[in-house]
Structure formats: structure tokens, C-alpha cells
Amino acid sequence: MLRSLDIHDLLIIDRLELTFRPGLNVLTGETGAGKSILLDALGFVLGWRGRAELVRAGAEQGEVVAVFDLPAGHAGRAVLQEAGLPAGNELILRRVNSSDGRKTAWVNDRRASGEVLRALSDTLVELHGQQDDRGLLNPRGHRALLDDFAQVQGILAEVGAAWSAFGAARKRLAQAEGALAAVQAEEEFLRHAVAELDKLDPQPGEEGVLDSERRAMQAANRIREDILRAHQALGLDGAEGPMRDALRWLEGVADSAEGRLDAPIEALNRALIELGEAEQGTADTLEALDVDPAALERCEERLFAIRALARKHSVAPDELGVLAQDLRTRLEALDGGAAQIVDLRAAMEAARVTHLEACAQLSARRADAAAKLDAAMAGELAPLKMERALFSTQITPAEPGPEGADQVAFTVATNPGAPAGPLNKIASGGELSRFLLALKVCLTRGDTALTMIFDEIDRGVGGATADAVGRRLARLAEDAQVLVVTHSPQVAARGAHHWRVAKAVSAGMTTSSVTPLDPDDRVDEIARMLAGDTITDAARDAARALLDA
Template structure:
């Protein structure tokens, strides 16, 4: 609910504070008094696109502040939360316009964008008038309005879920078909590569092992001669023989040396044992270096084959085995691709059937709701003196989408036998106002938490018809808050709260003032609306009769 509107230095308003109430709030005044400025100012703070020049002449900047009450569950809370703005029971919107045209917006004293204001306005306020292109006259929103009237949230959610599943199934099939086509283009390569890799069968770590063996075998030819010389020098014809002879000679002399040779003999025995171990190790090395040239050739051929295959496929030698598995998996996918595509195609068919069922159920729900809405509109139009007019909700085919495959349009025929057409192209000004009001009455249960604004929606009607309009507006206001700008005394008399908008000249400047009316002041204003500038007692009596209702 709109609780207050504070306007400073906008057009011909220097300072204005309005406190609105629940129920029907009416604003009256002579033409040009500034009633439209109030709506322009409210639209400005809500981010609507309107007049370019709004700042009062001579002022540095204009500013509008609007305060709304947000009951629990109000959809504006979701908008605030999504935008990362503070959420509370009170929402304060403020927007400033400098004389140079710069605009700055605030939500609960935090700077924000005009887009956030407009998103909030969609769930805070709904404007209806003869130039209404945001609400009921916007054919693009008729399907959503019918869905709300039908209570189709569950069916709509099911249709959207079925649409997403259908899209996902089609995407999976398309991706599988594309992947299979890509693999088929490389089938010859894959089969040749897998056969080549399987034939070589390289093992992890094999390349490094072969390289080490090759280097040892190549080195063996160069160092074997020196190792052989060393083996000969260590053998019996060399160091071993000399030490053995020295040990034999010393042992023969030990008995007469009185123990002096015991230690040298022991050392030589140990040296002889160590020399034997060294000689055996050298001998083993010589045996290991007894290289077969054919074996070296075989090692080199396999090593070079592994490295060449790795370069060919852009892989590390140790990764050739896992690379072969990858290629083998692609071949298996190719071989089993036809079966997979068949399963995916069946899934697409099932998803499409699911969407068809959900969309058909939604269409049926909309058709039933359309019949109820048309009947409700017929009942509403009769008291508004439009009993000969025909309102029809037309449901046609549309391109399938997440919201079904129906196009919805509200059409009217103002006279029997006349062709039906869009509301704003068939109805005259006064008829259009009444059509909009009747439609709003029928759809009002769907507008949770909205402040409804009617801008001279009673234009072109009077007498009993204007009284019927006033009664319908009052009925709407009983369920929330309605603001109406009106020139009709019958409508004004139905208001629970009444403000008069008037112009006055102060210090040579024309300013707009808004005065709350009660008691005799309200009687005089309605009498003025009935009689004109000269208010008679008869007019006051008629005004009192209207107020008594």
C-alpha cells in the first residue's frame, strides 16, 4: 500500500506531502490544476519514463519520495532480496532529478538503478487509463492475466518443467549425434591407430628402461678392454699371485720371527680375501658386458619405435597405453552409437509427448477460464450500460514455448454483429474506460498487494453509468487501495478519502496545492463538480445526496 508521497520542486509543486489511506482515495480539481503532475511525480519515483523536464523553474533539483507498506509475503520483498537490498515492513523510494537532467535513485537510502525501481513498480502499483500501455491494454500480458484468473500456477509450472525436459532431451540427442558424426569422420584413423598401438603394446616405464639398456650396451664396448686388463691385474698372474707368494714366504718364516709376523700375515690374508671379492665382481661385470650385437639392435629398434609412435600422436611415451584406451573407447562409442542414439531419440519422443500433455492440459484450463471470464465480464458490463457489448477472450495457436502454445487476446465488439477487435482499437474513450474497469473488477483477485491507480477512467460517462463506475471502484478499493483521478461527482462521492488539487498564485509564481477534504469542504467540492464555478444550495443538496449514497 502507498502510505505517503512527498514531492519537492517538481513542475508547479514546490512542496507537497500526501498521506494516503486504504480504500478508495479520490483526487479532484479543475482541468490543469495539477492532478496529472501528481501521477507524473509518482511515475518518476517509480522509474517510469515520462516527461523530460520535471524540475520546477528556478529550482536546483526536484525530488520525490514514496513510502510503501510491505506486508509479509509481498512480492516486492523478493525483488529487494534479489537485488541485495534491505527488506523490512517499510519501503522508501526516493529519486532526485537535477536541473541538468541527471537522475539518482535510492531504495531505503541505498543508491540503486532505475531498473530496480521499475521492477519494484511492477509489484507495487498498477496504472489504468485511456493511454494505459503497461497493464490491461498490453496484449502481451493477456495470457499471464488469464493464467492468474484461471489459477493455472501448477499447470504452468508443469508445462515449464516439461518444456525444459524436452529441451534437455533434444540437446542430449543433438550432442550425441554431433559427437558420433565427428567420430565417424575419424573412423579410419581410429582403427589404424588402435591397431598400431596394440601391435606395439608399449608399457609404462618401458621407454626409460630400454634407453638405459641401450646406453649400457653402447658403453660396454668402450670400457670392456680396461675392465679386462683390471681383471688380469687382479688375477693369479697379477696381484693375487704376488700376494699369495708373499704370504707363503712369510708363513715359512713365522716360527722363527717370534710373533713379529703374525700381524702382517693376518693383514695379507684379509687383503687376499678382499682381492678375491673384487676379482669376482670384475669378472661378473665382464660377463655382463659380453654384449650380443643383435640384442643391441633389437633394443634400439623397439626404443625408436616407441618414441616415433609417441611423436606421431603427440603423447609422452608412458602415456601411449592410456591413449590407446581412449581411442578404443571412441571406437566402442562408435560401434554402440546407433543403439545410444535410438535410446536418446526415444527419450526425446517421450519428453515431447510429456510436453504435449502438459500444454494440452494448460490449454484446456485456459479455455475453461476464458469462458468464465467472458461470463463475468458480461455481468459487469450490464450495470455499466454496456449490456449490448460483447467481451471475448480469444485463444489461438502460438509458437510452442515454456508457457504453452496458446496466444491469448482480450477482444470486444461494442455492438451486436460488429467485428471484434483489440480493446484500444474498437472501444471509444468512454467505452474503453468502462471495459478496463469491468476487466479489472473481474481480475482483481489476482493482484496481491498492488495499489491500483485509475487516471480519469470515468471520462465520457455520467449519470447512472458514472454512479456504476464509482460503485465498482469502491468495491475494488474494499480489497486494498485504489487511487482515482476523476472529474465525476458520482465517483468522487464514493471515495473514502478525498483530496482537492488546485492552482494558486504566490509571489507571482503559479503553484499547485493539494488539500484533504472532509465535511462541508467535501460537499462544496462535489457541488462544484455538479454545478460549475457558482455553487448553489441545490448543488450542495445534490452533493449531500451523492455522499449519502
């Protein structure tokens, strides 16, 4: 509930302090007195987008402070919590507009953004007029209004959860199908690569071992040639043959040399022994270095095959085993992909059916609520002198989604036999006001959290119809706070609390004031609304009659 509204230096308002009460609060006054400015001020502190220039001429800044009651469980508390703002039983909104156009807002003495103000506004105030900028005329919001009337929040949450589950299942299927398609596109390559890797079967570290063996065999071949030449040089065809010839020759003439050849002969014998050892050592080494050319060829072929395969797949030779396992996994995914797709499609279909079943339950609840709303509207339209009008809640199939599978539209036919159509296309100004009021009465039953503001919703009606409008507003205000800006004396007479808005000029400056009216002042104000500038006794009597009715 809106408790108070303080306005400083805004448009033609110098300073106003208004205290509002539960029930029907009525604001009246001459055209141009400033009634709409009060709504502009309230809209400003609530973050609504309105006039660009609000600061009163000559003032440095304009300021509006609004105080609301915020009982436990009020939706505004959730907005405050999400914004990290303190919440209590009292909500104080303050907003300042500087003369240079800057706007600054506070919520419970904490700085806040316009977005936070507007979010709070949705939980605090509803503004209704013949243009109904709060949504009753917008078909896009009719489904939500019907759902609130039907109190289907529980099944609506189930539909939303089922839709999310269906979407998740659909996403998993799409991902699996995409992955399978990608694997299928390279199936031939995968099977060839896996067969090639399996056939070669490279082992971790094998490339290094083969390289070492190859280097050793290549080195053996190179030194064996020199050792073979050395062995040949040491043998009979080399050094050993001439040395044995020399020894034979010396031993043949040794007796004639009188002992002078004994030492050379002994030296040659020793040399032949050493030479034999050298020859045997080289022979043993040749045998040890005897490399099988076929073994070297096999080693090189496998080494080169491993390296070529590594280059082909752009990996290190030791990573070929990991690559083979990865490719096998992808092939297994391909082989098992079809079965997985079948399972995922079944899961998606089950989720879709679950969602549609929840939508069907929601549709049934909406259809039942629509019939009740139409009946309630028929009951409300008759007292508003529209007993021949027909209000109908049209529910048509829509694409299934998170809010069900229904499209909802409120339609009216103002005369029997006339085609039904949208509210704002069929009804005249006065009829539209009464339709909106009746609809709001029906939709607001049991909802006392919002302060409802009706801006000249009685425009275009008078007499008994205006009286019916006033009585319906009073009924609406029995369980809620209602503010009405009106030019209708019949509506003003139904108010529980009455303020008069007046404009005055002093020292060349125009200001607007708002005065709470006592019972006598109310008589004079309603008499003015009936008779005009000259208030007669007859007008006062008529005013009293309206107040007592």
C-alpha cells in the same frame, strides 16, 4: 497500500503532504491544476521513466517521499530481500532530483537503484488509463493475466519444470550426437591407429631399455675389432711365433754359450707364459663380446618403430600406452554410441511427452478460466451500459514452451454481428475506458496488495454511464485502495475520500495545492464540476443528490 506522499519543489508544487486511505480516493480539479503532476511525482519516486525536468524553478532539488504499508507475505518483501535491503511493515521510498539532472534514491534509508524502485513498483502500484500503459491492452500480457485469474501457478510451475527437463534431455542428445559424429569422422584413423599400437604393443620404459641395449651392442662391435687385432698380434701369427722361434734358436746354442744364455732363455719362457695369458684373456673377451648382428638389427628395428610411432602421434614414447588406451576408449564410445543415442532419444521423447501432457492440463485450466472470465465480463459490462458488447478470451495453439502451448488474446465486439478484434482497435475512447474498468474489476477480485490508480478512465462518458463507472470503481475499492483522477461528478460522488487540486499564482510564481474536502466542501466541488465556475443552489442540490444516491 499507499499511506502518504510528500512532494517538495517538484514542477509547480512547493510542498504537499498527502495522506491516503483504504477505499476509493478521488482527486478532482480544473484542467491544468496539477492532478497529473501528482501522478508524475508518484511515478518519479517509483522509478518510472517520465519527464526529464522535474525540479521546480529556482529550487536546487526536488524530492518525493512515499510511504507504503508492507504486510507479511507481500511480494515487495522478496524484492527487498534480493536487493539486500531491510524490510518491515512500513516501506519508505525517497528520491531526489537535483537541478543538474542527477537522481538519487533511498529505500528504507538505504541507497537503491532505479531498477530496484521499478521492481518494487510492480508489486505496489498499477496505473490505468485509456492508454493503459500497465498492460491490459498489450496482447503479450494477456496470457499472464488469464493465468493470474485462473490461479494456475502450480501447474504453470510444473510446465516450466517439464520444459526445463525437456531442454536438458535435448541438450544431452545433441551433445552425444555431436560427439558421435566427431568420432565417426575419424573412425578409420582410430581403427588403424589402435591396430598399429596393439601390434607393436609398446611398454612403459621400453624405449629407454632398447636404447641402452643398442648402445651396448654398438659399443661391443667397436671395441671387438681392436681386441681381435690385439689377439691376432699376440698369437702364433703375431708375437708368439717369433718369440718361440727365438727361444728355439737360443736353446739350440745354449750349451756352447757356457751359461750366458740361461737368463735370456728363462726370461723368454716367462714372457711366453705371460703372453699366453694375455692371448687367453683377449680370446675370452672376444667370446664375451660376440654380438649377434640379427639381435642388434631386431633391437634397432623395434626401437626405431617405437620412436616413429611416437613422432607420428606427437607424444613421448612412454606415452604410447596411454594413447592406445585413449584411442580404444574413443572406439568403444563409437561402438556403443548408437545404443546411447537410442536411449537419449527415448529419454528426450519421454520428456517432451511429459511437457505436452502438462501443457494440455494447463490449456484445459485456461479454457475453463476463459469461460468464467467471459461470463464475469458479461456481468460487469451490463451495469456499465454495454450489455450488447461481447468480450471474448481467445485461446489459440502456440509453439510449446516454458509457459505452455497457448496464445491468449482479449477481444471485443461492441455491437451484435460486428467482428471481434483487439480492445484498442475496436473500442472507442469511452467504450475502452469501460472495458478496461470491467476487466480490471474481474481480474482484481481477491487481490488487495496493489494500489490501483485510474487516470481519467471515465473520459468520454457521462450521465448514467459515468455513474455506472463510479459505482464499479467503488466496488473495486471495497477490498483495495483505489486512486481516481476524474473530471466526472458522478465518479467523484462515489469516493470515500476526496481531494481537490487547485493552482494559484502568487508573486509571479505558480503553485499547485491539494486540499482534503469535508462533506460541505465536497458538495461545493461536485457542484462546480456540474455547473462550472458559478455554483448555484440548484447545482448544490444536484451534488447532494449524487452524494446520497
